[in-house]
Amino acid sequence: MPDSFDRIAVLGLGLIGGSILRALARGGYVVSGYDPAPAEASAARGAGYTVAASAPEAVAGADLIVLAMPLPRLEAALVEIGPWVAPNTVLTDVGTLKVPVLQAVRRRLPGARFVGGHPLAGTEESGFLAGHPLLFRDAPWALALEPDTDLQAWLSLAVLLCDLGARPVPTTAVEQDVAIARVIGLPHMLAEALALTGLRGGELGLSLAAGSYTSGSRVARTRPDLVATWCDGNPGLVAALDDAIAWLTSSRDVLAGGGSVRSLAEAGHRARMEWEHREFGPVDLPVDAEALRQHGRDGGWITAVVEKDGPDLGELRLLGMRPVR
Template sequence: MTSSFRRVAVLGLGLIGGSLLHALRLTSAEVVGYDVDPSTAAAVSASGFSVAASDAEAVAGADLVVLAMPLPDVEAALRSVAPHLPATAVLTDVGTLKRPVLDAVRAIAPGTAFVGGHPLAGVEDTGWAAADPLLFRDAPWALVLEDDTPLDAWLRLAELVCDLGARPVPTSAAEQDAAVARVIGLPHVLAEALALTGLAGGPLGLSLAAGSYRSGSRVARTRPALVATWCDDNPALVTALDDAIARLVRARDELAADGSVLELATAGHDARIHWEQRRFDPVELPADREHLRAHGAGGGWVTAVLRTEGGVRMLGMRPVDA
Protein backbone atom coordinates (compact mmCIF):
# COMPACT_ATOMS: atom_id res chain seq x y z
CA MET A 1 0.00 0.00 0.00
CA THR A 2 1.55 3.30 -1.11
CA SER A 3 1.56 5.92 1.65
CA SER A 4 1.01 9.64 1.17
CA PHE A 5 3.92 10.12 3.60
CA ARG A 6 7.48 8.86 3.31
CA ARG A 7 8.53 8.78 6.99
CA VAL A 8 6.13 8.79 9.97
CA ALA A 9 7.09 9.35 13.60
CA VAL A 10 4.63 8.18 16.26
CA LEU A 11 5.28 9.72 19.68
CA GLY A 12 3.50 7.73 22.38
CA LEU A 13 3.06 3.98 21.99
CA GLY A 14 0.01 3.05 24.03
CA LEU A 15 -3.19 1.58 22.61
CA ILE A 16 -3.75 4.16 19.85
CA GLY A 17 -0.13 5.03 19.08
CA GLY A 18 0.88 1.38 19.21
CA SER A 19 -2.00 0.32 16.97
CA LEU A 20 -1.05 3.07 14.54
CA LEU A 21 2.56 1.85 14.54
CA HIS A 22 1.30 -1.65 13.68
CA ALA A 23 -1.07 -0.40 10.97
CA LEU A 24 1.47 1.90 9.34
CA ARG A 25 3.88 -1.00 8.88
CA LEU A 26 1.43 -2.31 6.28
CA THR A 27 1.99 0.82 4.16
CA SER A 28 5.04 1.92 2.21
CA ALA A 29 6.00 4.50 4.84
CA GLU A 30 9.10 4.22 6.99
CA VAL A 31 7.79 4.22 10.57
CA VAL A 32 9.59 5.01 13.81
CA GLY A 33 8.17 5.17 17.32
CA TYR A 34 9.13 6.88 20.55
CA ASP A 35 7.83 6.61 24.12
CA VAL A 36 8.99 8.37 27.27
CA ASP A 37 8.50 5.14 29.25
CA PRO A 38 11.65 3.02 28.84
CA SER A 39 9.79 -0.24 29.51
CA THR A 40 7.25 0.52 26.80
CA ALA A 41 9.99 1.52 24.37
CA ALA A 42 11.85 -1.72 25.12
CA ALA A 43 8.72 -3.83 24.58
CA VAL A 44 8.01 -2.13 21.25
CA SER A 45 11.60 -2.58 20.12
CA ALA A 46 11.52 -6.25 21.16
CA SER A 47 8.46 -6.65 18.91
CA GLY A 48 10.58 -5.70 15.90
CA PHE A 49 9.68 -2.04 15.50
CA SER A 50 12.08 0.85 15.05
CA VAL A 51 12.17 2.90 18.25
CA ALA A 52 14.12 6.14 18.60
CA ALA A 53 16.10 7.05 21.70
CA SER A 54 14.61 10.56 21.82
CA ASP A 55 11.76 12.54 20.33
CA ALA A 56 14.26 14.64 18.40
CA GLU A 57 15.71 11.51 16.82
CA ALA A 58 12.23 10.21 16.03
CA VAL A 59 11.09 13.30 14.12
CA ALA A 60 14.32 13.80 12.21
CA GLY A 61 13.43 13.65 8.52
CA ALA A 62 9.77 12.84 9.23
CA ASP A 63 7.10 14.30 6.99
CA LEU A 64 4.32 13.22 9.39
CA VAL A 65 4.57 13.44 13.18
CA VAL A 66 1.82 11.94 15.35
CA LEU A 67 1.30 13.04 18.95
CA ALA A 68 -0.21 9.97 20.63
CA MET A 69 0.29 10.72 24.32
CA PRO A 70 -2.51 11.57 26.82
CA LEU A 71 -3.82 15.14 26.64
CA PRO A 72 -2.12 16.32 29.88
CA ASP A 73 1.25 15.38 28.35
CA VAL A 74 0.73 17.07 24.97
CA GLU A 75 1.96 20.54 25.91
CA ALA A 76 5.26 19.28 27.34
CA ALA A 77 5.74 16.97 24.37
CA LEU A 78 5.11 19.86 21.98
CA ARG A 79 7.64 22.09 23.73
CA SER A 80 10.21 19.31 23.58
CA VAL A 81 9.69 18.39 19.93
CA ALA A 82 8.86 21.77 18.36
CA PRO A 83 12.51 22.85 17.84
CA HIS A 84 13.20 19.61 15.96
CA LEU A 85 10.15 19.46 13.67
CA PRO A 86 11.14 19.55 9.99
CA ALA A 87 9.80 22.71 8.35
CA THR A 88 7.71 20.70 5.86
CA ALA A 89 6.35 18.13 8.33
CA VAL A 90 2.64 17.66 8.94
CA LEU A 91 1.75 17.40 12.63
CA THR A 92 -1.31 15.55 13.90
CA ASP A 93 -2.60 14.02 17.12
CA VAL A 94 -5.04 11.29 18.16
CA GLY A 95 -6.65 12.78 21.27
CA THR A 96 -10.33 12.97 22.14
CA LEU A 97 -10.57 16.76 22.56
CA LYS A 98 -9.36 18.93 19.74
CA ARG A 99 -9.61 22.54 20.96
CA PRO A 100 -6.95 22.23 23.72
CA VAL A 101 -4.44 20.66 21.31
CA LEU A 102 -5.18 23.20 18.58
CA ASP A 103 -4.61 26.05 21.05
CA ALA A 104 -1.36 24.48 22.28
CA VAL A 105 0.02 24.05 18.75
CA ARG A 106 -0.85 27.63 17.83
CA ALA A 107 0.93 28.89 20.96
CA ILE A 108 3.99 26.63 20.97
CA ALA A 109 4.57 25.75 17.30
CA PRO A 110 2.94 28.52 15.24
CA GLY A 111 3.24 28.04 11.50
CA THR A 112 3.31 24.25 11.79
CA ALA A 113 1.03 22.41 9.37
CA PHE A 114 -1.25 20.93 12.03
CA VAL A 115 -4.27 18.71 11.40
CA GLY A 116 -5.99 17.64 14.60
CA GLY A 117 -7.15 14.03 14.54
CA HIS A 118 -9.29 11.72 16.66
CA PRO A 119 -9.73 8.05 15.75
CA LEU A 120 -12.84 6.82 17.53
CA ALA A 121 -11.57 3.30 17.98
CA GLY A 122 -10.65 2.93 21.63
CA VAL A 123 -11.38 -0.04 23.87
CA GLU A 124 -11.27 -0.39 27.66
CA ASP A 125 -7.77 -1.91 27.62
CA THR A 126 -4.75 0.36 27.33
CA GLY A 127 -1.04 0.20 26.68
CA TRP A 128 1.22 -1.36 24.08
CA ALA A 129 0.03 -4.87 24.94
CA ALA A 130 -3.48 -3.93 23.76
CA ALA A 131 -2.30 -2.52 20.40
CA ASP A 132 -4.12 -3.97 17.39
CA PRO A 133 -3.22 -3.37 13.71
CA LEU A 134 -6.92 -3.71 12.79
CA LEU A 135 -8.16 -1.30 15.44
CA PHE A 136 -9.00 1.44 12.94
CA ARG A 137 -10.89 -0.65 10.38
CA ASP A 138 -14.24 1.07 9.64
CA ALA A 139 -13.74 3.45 12.58
CA PRO A 140 -14.67 7.14 12.30
CA TRP A 141 -11.59 9.38 12.41
CA ALA A 142 -12.30 13.07 12.99
CA LEU A 143 -9.92 15.31 11.05
CA VAL A 144 -10.01 18.98 12.01
CA LEU A 145 -10.27 21.43 9.14
CA GLU A 146 -10.06 24.99 10.44
CA ASP A 147 -9.78 28.12 8.31
CA ASP A 148 -5.99 28.09 8.86
CA THR A 149 -5.52 24.33 8.33
CA PRO A 150 -3.40 23.77 5.21
CA LEU A 151 -5.79 22.00 2.84
CA ASP A 152 -3.09 19.91 1.16
CA ALA A 153 -1.88 18.64 4.55
CA TRP A 154 -5.47 17.73 5.43
CA LEU A 155 -5.94 15.88 2.14
CA ARG A 156 -2.71 13.92 2.58
CA LEU A 157 -3.70 12.85 6.08
CA ALA A 158 -7.23 11.96 4.94
CA GLU A 159 -5.69 9.81 2.21
CA LEU A 160 -3.57 7.96 4.78
CA VAL A 161 -6.54 7.46 7.12
CA CYS A 162 -8.51 5.95 4.23
CA ASP A 163 -5.60 3.63 3.49
CA LEU A 164 -5.71 2.44 7.11
CA GLY A 165 -9.33 1.40 6.58
CA ALA A 166 -10.81 4.19 8.70
CA ARG A 167 -13.39 6.86 7.83
CA PRO A 168 -12.08 10.45 7.83
CA VAL A 169 -14.77 12.86 9.06
CA PRO A 170 -14.12 16.54 8.24
CA THR A 171 -14.99 18.81 11.15
CA SER A 172 -13.98 21.88 13.10
CA ALA A 173 -12.44 21.51 16.55
CA ALA A 174 -15.46 23.10 18.25
CA GLU A 175 -17.97 20.86 16.46
CA GLN A 176 -15.92 17.74 17.18
CA ASP A 177 -15.63 18.51 20.88
CA ALA A 178 -19.35 19.25 21.15
CA ALA A 179 -20.21 15.97 19.43
CA VAL A 180 -17.90 13.75 21.50
CA ALA A 181 -19.28 15.28 24.69
CA ARG A 182 -22.51 13.41 23.94
CA VAL A 183 -21.17 10.17 22.47
CA ILE A 184 -17.98 9.68 24.54
CA GLY A 185 -17.90 11.91 27.60
CA LEU A 186 -21.54 11.45 28.60
CA PRO A 187 -21.57 7.62 28.19
CA HIS A 188 -18.50 7.38 30.41
CA VAL A 189 -20.00 9.59 33.12
CA LEU A 190 -23.25 7.61 33.00
CA ALA A 191 -21.35 4.31 33.15
CA GLU A 192 -19.48 5.42 36.26
CA ALA A 193 -22.76 6.51 37.88
CA LEU A 194 -24.41 3.20 36.98
CA ALA A 195 -21.51 1.18 38.38
CA LEU A 196 -21.71 3.07 41.67
CA THR A 197 -25.51 2.92 41.85
CA GLY A 198 -25.47 -0.81 41.26
CA LEU A 199 -22.83 -1.30 43.94
CA ALA A 200 -24.93 0.73 46.38
CA GLY A 201 -27.74 -1.79 45.94
CA GLY A 202 -25.82 -4.37 47.93
CA PRO A 203 -24.66 -7.96 47.32
CA LEU A 204 -28.03 -9.25 46.12
CA GLY A 205 -28.24 -6.74 43.30
CA LEU A 206 -24.71 -7.50 42.15
CA SER A 207 -25.39 -11.23 42.23
CA LEU A 208 -28.39 -10.65 39.96
CA ALA A 209 -26.56 -8.24 37.64
CA ALA A 210 -26.68 -9.50 34.07
CA GLY A 211 -26.48 -8.13 30.55
CA SER A 212 -28.06 -4.73 31.15
CA TYR A 213 -25.69 -3.89 34.00
CA ARG A 214 -22.66 -5.29 32.19
CA SER A 215 -23.40 -3.41 28.97
CA GLY A 216 -24.34 -0.15 30.66
CA SER A 217 -21.30 -0.06 32.95
CA ARG A 218 -18.79 -1.67 30.57
CA VAL A 219 -16.72 1.44 29.88
CA ALA A 220 -16.37 2.09 33.61
CA ARG A 221 -13.49 -0.40 33.30
CA THR A 222 -11.50 2.27 31.48
CA ARG A 223 -8.52 3.77 33.31
CA PRO A 224 -9.96 6.68 35.34
CA ALA A 225 -7.19 9.12 34.44
CA LEU A 226 -8.02 8.64 30.76
CA VAL A 227 -11.71 9.23 31.36
CA ALA A 228 -10.88 12.53 33.04
CA THR A 229 -8.86 13.67 30.02
CA TRP A 230 -11.85 12.91 27.76
CA CYS A 231 -14.31 14.83 29.94
CA ASP A 232 -12.48 17.68 31.67
CA ASP A 233 -12.16 21.09 29.98
CA ASN A 234 -15.02 20.40 27.58
CA PRO A 235 -17.88 22.84 28.30
CA ALA A 236 -20.13 20.94 25.89
CA LEU A 237 -20.23 18.04 28.36
CA VAL A 238 -22.03 20.26 30.88
CA THR A 239 -24.79 20.86 28.33
CA ALA A 240 -24.96 17.15 27.52
CA LEU A 241 -25.24 16.28 31.21
CA ASP A 242 -28.00 18.86 31.65
CA ASP A 243 -29.88 17.19 28.79
CA ALA A 244 -29.47 13.69 30.28
CA ILE A 245 -30.33 14.84 33.80
CA ALA A 246 -33.53 16.52 32.56
CA ARG A 247 -34.63 13.27 30.90
CA LEU A 248 -33.84 11.29 34.06
CA VAL A 249 -35.71 13.76 36.25
CA ARG A 250 -38.79 13.50 34.04
CA ALA A 251 -38.64 9.70 34.28
CA ARG A 252 -38.18 9.90 38.06
CA ASP A 253 -41.15 12.26 38.39
CA GLU A 254 -43.32 9.94 36.30
CA LEU A 255 -42.47 6.98 38.53
CA ALA A 256 -42.98 8.99 41.72
CA ALA A 257 -46.47 9.87 40.47
CA ASP A 258 -47.25 6.20 39.70
CA GLY A 259 -46.69 6.91 36.01
CA SER A 260 -44.58 5.06 33.44
CA VAL A 261 -41.19 5.30 31.74
CA LEU A 262 -42.84 4.17 28.52
CA GLU A 263 -42.40 7.56 26.84
CA LEU A 264 -38.67 7.64 27.56
CA ALA A 265 -38.26 3.96 26.63
CA THR A 266 -40.08 4.46 23.32
CA ALA A 267 -38.10 7.56 22.37
CA GLY A 268 -34.78 5.94 23.31
CA HIS A 269 -35.65 2.74 21.46
CA ASP A 270 -36.56 4.68 18.32
CA ALA A 271 -33.38 6.77 18.52
CA ARG A 272 -31.17 3.68 18.80
CA ILE A 273 -32.94 1.85 15.96
CA HIS A 274 -32.69 4.92 13.75
CA TRP A 275 -28.96 5.09 14.39
CA GLU A 276 -28.47 1.40 13.60
CA GLN A 277 -30.55 1.52 10.41
CA ARG A 278 -29.10 4.63 8.79
CA ARG A 279 -28.49 4.28 5.07
CA PHE A 280 -25.80 6.05 3.07
CA ASP A 281 -25.21 6.99 -0.55
CA PRO A 282 -21.88 7.53 -2.32
CA VAL A 283 -21.04 11.09 -3.27
CA GLU A 284 -18.20 12.94 -4.98
CA LEU A 285 -16.77 15.79 -2.90
CA PRO A 286 -14.97 18.97 -3.91
CA ALA A 287 -11.61 19.60 -2.25
CA ASP A 288 -13.07 22.66 -0.56
CA ARG A 289 -13.00 23.24 3.19
CA GLU A 290 -16.55 24.61 3.49
CA HIS A 291 -18.07 21.73 1.53
CA LEU A 292 -16.00 19.22 3.49
CA ARG A 293 -16.98 20.60 6.88
CA ALA A 294 -20.64 20.64 5.86
CA HIS A 295 -20.29 17.03 4.70
CA GLY A 296 -18.92 16.00 8.09
CA ALA A 297 -21.52 18.00 10.03
CA GLY A 298 -24.22 16.23 8.02
CA GLY A 299 -23.01 12.79 9.11
CA GLY A 300 -20.80 12.00 6.10
CA TRP A 301 -17.24 10.84 5.75
CA VAL A 302 -14.52 10.49 3.11
CA THR A 303 -13.86 7.13 1.47
CA ALA A 304 -11.04 7.99 -0.94
CA VAL A 305 -8.69 10.79 -1.92
CA LEU A 306 -7.67 10.28 -5.55
CA ARG A 307 -4.84 12.27 -7.06
CA THR A 308 -5.05 12.62 -10.85
CA GLU A 309 -3.42 14.78 -13.49
CA GLY A 310 -6.44 17.07 -13.27
CA GLY A 311 -6.12 17.53 -9.50
CA VAL A 312 -7.71 15.86 -6.51
CA ARG A 313 -10.96 13.86 -6.62
CA MET A 314 -12.63 12.92 -3.39
CA LEU A 315 -15.25 10.26 -2.77
CA GLY A 316 -17.41 9.94 0.31
CA MET A 317 -20.59 8.65 1.87
CA ARG A 318 -23.49 10.70 3.21
CA PRO A 319 -26.73 9.83 4.99
CA VAL A 320 -29.61 9.30 2.57
CA ASP A 321 -31.82 11.75 4.45
CA ALA A 322 -29.13 14.45 4.76
Protein backbone atom coordinates in the same frame (compact mmCIF):
# COMPACT_ATOMS: atom_id res chain seq x y z
CA MET B 1 -1.98 14.31 -5.66
CA PRO B 2 -1.47 15.18 -1.98
CA ASP B 3 1.98 14.65 -0.53
CA SER B 4 2.95 11.15 0.49
CA PHE B 5 4.76 10.51 3.76
CA ASP B 6 8.20 8.93 3.46
CA ARG B 7 9.00 8.80 7.16
CA ILE B 8 6.53 8.87 10.04
CA ALA B 9 7.14 9.26 13.77
CA VAL B 10 4.60 8.17 16.40
CA LEU B 11 5.11 9.72 19.83
CA GLY B 12 3.26 7.71 22.46
CA LEU B 13 2.85 3.94 22.14
CA GLY B 14 -0.22 3.20 24.21
CA LEU B 15 -3.37 1.61 22.79
CA ILE B 16 -3.93 4.19 20.03
CA GLY B 17 -0.35 5.19 19.27
CA GLY B 18 0.80 1.59 19.39
CA SER B 19 -2.00 0.53 17.06
CA ILE B 20 -1.07 3.33 14.63
CA LEU B 21 2.56 2.16 14.70
CA ARG B 22 1.42 -1.40 13.93
CA ALA B 23 -1.00 -0.29 11.20
CA LEU B 24 1.56 1.92 9.46
CA ALA B 25 4.23 -0.77 9.54
CA ARG B 26 1.71 -3.30 8.21
CA GLY B 27 0.90 -0.86 5.39
CA GLY B 28 4.54 -0.63 4.34
CA TYR B 29 5.26 2.84 5.75
CA VAL B 30 8.65 3.69 7.25
CA VAL B 31 7.73 4.46 10.85
CA SER B 32 9.47 4.82 14.19
CA GLY B 33 7.97 5.24 17.61
CA TYR B 34 8.88 6.68 20.97
CA ASP B 35 7.43 6.41 24.45
CA PRO B 36 8.98 7.73 27.67
CA ALA B 37 7.52 4.76 29.58
CA PRO B 38 10.13 1.97 29.51
CA ALA B 39 7.46 -0.74 29.57
CA GLU B 40 5.68 0.57 26.47
CA ALA B 41 8.91 1.24 24.57
CA SER B 42 10.23 -2.21 25.47
CA ALA B 43 7.01 -3.91 24.43
CA ALA B 44 7.05 -2.20 21.02
CA ARG B 45 10.73 -2.90 20.50
CA GLY B 46 10.26 -6.51 21.54
CA ALA B 47 7.47 -6.87 18.98
CA GLY B 48 9.94 -5.93 16.25
CA TYR B 49 9.14 -2.24 15.72
CA THR B 50 11.65 0.59 15.47
CA VAL B 51 11.65 2.59 18.70
CA ALA B 52 13.83 5.67 19.17
CA ALA B 53 15.67 6.48 22.36
CA SER B 54 14.17 9.98 22.54
CA ALA B 55 11.42 12.10 21.04
CA PRO B 56 13.88 14.33 19.11
CA GLU B 57 15.53 11.24 17.65
CA ALA B 58 12.14 9.91 16.56
CA VAL B 59 11.01 13.10 14.80
CA ALA B 60 14.32 14.08 13.17
CA GLY B 61 13.75 13.81 9.42
CA ALA B 62 10.09 12.81 9.75
CA ASP B 63 7.59 14.37 7.34
CA LEU B 64 4.65 13.30 9.52
CA ILE B 65 4.56 13.35 13.32
CA VAL B 66 1.69 11.68 15.17
CA LEU B 67 1.21 13.05 18.69
CA ALA B 68 -0.28 10.15 20.65
CA MET B 69 0.63 11.02 24.21
CA PRO B 70 -1.99 11.89 26.91
CA LEU B 71 -3.17 15.50 26.80
CA PRO B 72 -1.38 16.55 30.03
CA ARG B 73 1.97 15.61 28.43
CA LEU B 74 1.31 17.24 25.07
CA GLU B 75 2.62 20.75 25.67
CA ALA B 76 5.93 19.58 27.13
CA ALA B 77 6.35 17.22 24.18
CA LEU B 78 5.81 20.07 21.72
CA VAL B 79 8.49 22.12 23.44
CA GLU B 80 10.88 19.16 23.37
CA ILE B 81 10.49 18.36 19.68
CA GLY B 82 10.09 21.94 18.42
CA PRO B 83 13.71 22.46 17.28
CA TRP B 84 13.62 19.21 15.26
CA VAL B 85 10.34 19.81 13.40
CA ALA B 86 11.08 20.80 9.79
CA PRO B 87 8.97 23.61 8.24
CA ASN B 88 7.11 21.27 5.86
CA THR B 89 6.49 18.52 8.42
CA VAL B 90 2.84 17.69 9.02
CA LEU B 91 1.72 17.14 12.61
CA THR B 92 -1.44 15.45 13.77
CA ASP B 93 -2.73 14.06 17.04
CA VAL B 94 -5.18 11.44 18.29
CA GLY B 95 -6.66 13.20 21.33
CA THR B 96 -10.34 13.06 22.20
CA LEU B 97 -10.69 16.83 22.61
CA LYS B 98 -9.47 18.96 19.75
CA VAL B 99 -9.71 22.54 21.06
CA PRO B 100 -7.09 22.17 23.85
CA VAL B 101 -4.67 20.47 21.45
CA LEU B 102 -5.14 23.12 18.76
CA GLN B 103 -4.50 25.85 21.34
CA ALA B 104 -1.34 24.12 22.61
CA VAL B 105 0.07 23.69 19.10
CA ARG B 106 -0.61 27.34 18.26
CA ARG B 107 1.17 28.41 21.44
CA ARG B 108 4.21 26.17 21.12
CA LEU B 109 4.60 25.63 17.37
CA PRO B 110 2.96 28.63 15.68
CA GLY B 111 2.73 28.20 11.94
CA ALA B 112 3.09 24.42 12.08
CA ARG B 113 1.24 22.34 9.48
CA PHE B 114 -1.04 20.85 12.12
CA VAL B 115 -4.22 18.86 11.48
CA GLY B 116 -6.11 17.74 14.58
CA GLY B 117 -7.25 14.12 14.52
CA HIS B 118 -9.32 11.79 16.66
CA PRO B 119 -9.79 8.10 15.83
CA LEU B 120 -13.04 6.73 17.29
CA ALA B 121 -11.65 3.27 17.82
CA GLY B 122 -10.54 2.90 21.43
CA THR B 123 -11.45 0.24 23.97
CA GLU B 124 -11.48 0.24 27.75
CA GLU B 125 -8.02 -1.39 27.68
CA SER B 126 -4.75 0.55 27.52
CA GLY B 127 -1.10 0.05 26.69
CA PHE B 128 0.87 -1.14 23.67
CA LEU B 129 -0.02 -4.78 24.21
CA ALA B 130 -3.72 -3.95 23.93
CA GLY B 131 -3.26 -2.54 20.42
CA HIS B 132 -3.98 -4.10 17.04
CA PRO B 133 -3.06 -3.07 13.47
CA LEU B 134 -6.69 -3.40 12.34
CA LEU B 135 -8.10 -1.31 15.18
CA PHE B 136 -9.03 1.52 12.80
CA ARG B 137 -10.68 -0.57 10.08
CA ASP B 138 -14.05 1.11 9.24
CA ALA B 139 -13.66 3.42 12.25
CA PRO B 140 -14.60 7.12 12.04
CA TRP B 141 -11.60 9.42 12.40
CA ALA B 142 -12.37 13.10 13.01
CA LEU B 143 -9.98 15.24 10.95
CA ALA B 144 -10.15 18.91 11.86
CA LEU B 145 -10.27 21.41 9.00
CA GLU B 146 -9.95 24.89 10.48
CA PRO B 147 -10.01 28.12 8.42
CA ASP B 148 -6.20 28.24 8.61
CA THR B 149 -5.55 24.51 8.09
CA ASP B 150 -3.19 23.66 5.24
CA LEU B 151 -5.56 21.90 2.82
CA GLN B 152 -2.71 19.98 1.19
CA ALA B 153 -1.71 18.59 4.59
CA TRP B 154 -5.34 17.72 5.38
CA LEU B 155 -5.76 15.85 2.09
CA SER B 156 -2.49 13.99 2.61
CA LEU B 157 -3.70 12.76 5.98
CA ALA B 158 -7.08 11.82 4.52
CA VAL B 159 -5.29 9.63 1.97
CA LEU B 160 -3.24 7.99 4.72
CA LEU B 161 -6.28 7.31 6.89
CA CYS B 162 -8.20 5.80 3.99
CA ASP B 163 -5.17 3.60 3.37
CA LEU B 164 -5.43 2.38 6.97
CA GLY B 165 -9.10 1.53 6.41
CA ALA B 166 -10.44 4.39 8.54
CA ARG B 167 -13.20 6.88 7.67
CA PRO B 168 -11.90 10.49 7.77
CA VAL B 169 -14.67 12.84 8.93
CA PRO B 170 -14.14 16.54 8.09
CA THR B 171 -14.98 18.79 11.04
CA THR B 172 -13.62 21.62 13.18
CA ALA B 173 -12.13 21.44 16.65
CA VAL B 174 -15.12 23.17 18.25
CA GLU B 175 -17.76 21.13 16.41
CA GLN B 176 -15.93 17.89 17.13
CA ASP B 177 -15.72 18.59 20.85
CA VAL B 178 -19.42 19.45 21.07
CA ALA B 179 -20.36 16.22 19.29
CA ILE B 180 -17.91 14.08 21.27
CA ALA B 181 -19.40 15.32 24.55
CA ARG B 182 -22.58 13.37 23.76
CA VAL B 183 -21.11 10.16 22.40
CA ILE B 184 -17.94 9.75 24.49
CA GLY B 185 -17.89 12.07 27.51
CA LEU B 186 -21.51 11.49 28.55
CA PRO B 187 -21.43 7.67 28.11
CA HIS B 188 -18.33 7.50 30.29
CA MET B 189 -19.91 9.61 33.02
CA LEU B 190 -23.11 7.55 32.89
CA ALA B 191 -21.05 4.35 33.11
CA GLU B 192 -19.26 5.61 36.23
CA ALA B 193 -22.58 6.62 37.80
CA LEU B 194 -24.10 3.23 36.95
CA ALA B 195 -21.15 1.36 38.45
CA LEU B 196 -21.49 3.37 41.68
CA THR B 197 -25.28 3.00 41.79
CA GLY B 198 -25.05 -0.76 41.33
CA LEU B 199 -22.45 -1.02 44.09
CA ARG B 200 -24.68 0.90 46.45
CA GLY B 201 -27.38 -1.75 45.98
CA GLY B 202 -25.39 -4.29 47.97
CA GLU B 203 -24.02 -7.75 47.34
CA LEU B 204 -27.34 -9.28 46.26
CA GLY B 205 -27.70 -6.87 43.39
CA LEU B 206 -24.10 -7.36 42.31
CA SER B 207 -24.50 -11.15 42.32
CA LEU B 208 -27.57 -10.76 40.09
CA ALA B 209 -25.94 -8.28 37.72
CA ALA B 210 -26.08 -9.46 34.12
CA GLY B 211 -25.93 -8.00 30.61
CA SER B 212 -27.60 -4.64 31.23
CA TYR B 213 -25.31 -3.74 34.12
CA THR B 214 -22.12 -5.17 32.65
CA SER B 215 -22.68 -3.57 29.22
CA GLY B 216 -23.80 -0.24 30.63
CA SER B 217 -20.84 0.06 33.01
CA ARG B 218 -18.21 -1.55 30.76
CA VAL B 219 -16.26 1.63 29.98
CA ALA B 220 -15.97 2.39 33.70
CA ARG B 221 -13.01 -0.02 33.45
CA THR B 222 -11.11 2.72 31.58
CA ARG B 223 -8.22 4.40 33.40
CA PRO B 224 -9.69 7.32 35.40
CA ASP B 225 -6.95 9.73 34.32
CA LEU B 226 -7.88 9.14 30.67
CA VAL B 227 -11.58 9.66 31.35
CA ALA B 228 -10.78 12.99 33.00
CA THR B 229 -8.82 14.17 29.95
CA TRP B 230 -11.78 13.26 27.71
CA CYS B 231 -14.29 15.18 29.83
CA ASP B 232 -12.55 18.04 31.64
CA GLY B 233 -12.52 21.35 29.82
CA ASN B 234 -15.30 20.48 27.35
CA PRO B 235 -18.21 22.94 27.75
CA GLY B 236 -20.34 20.78 25.45
CA LEU B 237 -20.46 18.10 28.14
CA VAL B 238 -22.43 20.39 30.45
CA ALA B 239 -25.23 20.70 27.89
CA ALA B 240 -25.15 16.95 27.26
CA LEU B 241 -25.47 16.26 30.99
CA ASP B 242 -28.34 18.73 31.22
CA ASP B 243 -30.23 16.78 28.55
CA ALA B 244 -29.58 13.41 30.21
CA ILE B 245 -30.49 14.72 33.65
CA ALA B 246 -33.73 16.18 32.27
CA TRP B 247 -34.75 12.79 30.82
CA LEU B 248 -33.88 10.97 34.05
CA THR B 249 -35.52 13.55 36.31
CA SER B 250 -38.72 13.46 34.29
CA SER B 251 -38.80 9.66 34.41
CA ARG B 252 -38.02 9.66 38.13
CA ASP B 253 -40.97 11.99 38.76
CA VAL B 254 -43.27 9.79 36.67
CA LEU B 255 -42.23 6.70 38.65
CA ALA B 256 -42.65 8.51 41.97
CA GLY B 257 -46.22 9.30 40.94
CA GLY B 258 -46.98 5.68 40.08
CA GLY B 259 -46.66 6.15 36.32
CA SER B 260 -44.77 4.29 33.57
CA VAL B 261 -41.41 4.95 31.93
CA ARG B 262 -42.72 3.55 28.65
CA SER B 263 -42.49 6.92 26.91
CA LEU B 264 -38.76 7.12 27.71
CA ALA B 265 -38.26 3.52 26.59
CA GLU B 266 -40.08 4.13 23.32
CA ALA B 267 -38.19 7.35 22.57
CA GLY B 268 -34.84 5.77 23.38
CA HIS B 269 -35.62 2.63 21.38
CA ARG B 270 -36.66 4.70 18.38
CA ALA B 271 -33.49 6.84 18.57
CA ARG B 272 -31.24 3.78 18.79
CA MET B 273 -32.93 1.92 15.94
CA GLU B 274 -32.90 4.97 13.66
CA TRP B 275 -29.17 5.33 14.29
CA GLU B 276 -28.50 1.64 13.67
CA HIS B 277 -30.48 1.52 10.43
CA ARG B 278 -29.26 4.67 8.71
CA GLU B 279 -28.58 4.17 5.02
CA PHE B 280 -25.61 5.74 3.26
CA GLY B 281 -24.92 6.66 -0.34
CA PRO B 282 -21.83 7.74 -2.33
CA VAL B 283 -21.15 11.38 -3.18
CA ASP B 284 -18.55 13.35 -5.14
CA LEU B 285 -17.10 16.28 -3.22
CA PRO B 286 -15.31 19.43 -4.34
CA VAL B 287 -11.85 20.22 -2.97
CA ASP B 288 -13.33 23.03 -0.89
CA ALA B 289 -12.86 23.41 2.86
CA GLU B 290 -16.37 24.61 3.70
CA ALA B 291 -18.00 21.96 1.51
CA LEU B 292 -15.94 19.34 3.31
CA ARG B 293 -16.90 20.67 6.73
CA GLN B 294 -20.57 20.60 5.72
CA HIS B 295 -20.12 17.03 4.55
CA GLY B 296 -18.95 16.16 8.06
CA ARG B 297 -21.87 18.00 9.66
CA ASP B 298 -24.19 15.97 7.46
CA GLY B 299 -22.76 12.75 8.86
CA GLY B 300 -20.44 12.00 5.95
CA TRP B 301 -16.88 10.81 5.61
CA ILE B 302 -14.19 10.52 2.93
CA THR B 303 -13.63 7.21 1.15
CA ALA B 304 -10.92 8.17 -1.36
CA VAL B 305 -8.87 11.02 -2.80
CA VAL B 306 -8.18 10.37 -6.47
CA GLU B 307 -6.39 12.25 -9.22
CA LYS B 308 -8.29 13.34 -12.32
CA ASP B 309 -6.01 14.91 -14.92
CA GLY B 310 -3.18 16.68 -13.15
CA PRO B 311 -1.26 17.28 -9.93
CA ASP B 312 -3.02 20.48 -8.85
CA LEU B 313 -5.61 20.41 -6.05
CA GLY B 314 -8.24 21.50 -8.54
CA GLU B 315 -7.63 18.27 -10.43
CA LEU B 316 -8.41 16.06 -7.44
CA ARG B 317 -11.63 14.20 -6.97
CA LEU B 318 -12.91 13.42 -3.47
CA LEU B 319 -15.22 10.49 -2.94
CA GLY B 320 -17.33 10.16 0.17
CA MET B 321 -20.35 8.61 1.83
CA ARG B 322 -23.16 10.35 3.67
CA PRO B 323 -26.54 9.42 5.13
CA VAL B 324 -29.38 9.15 2.64
CA ARG B 325 -32.41 11.07 3.80
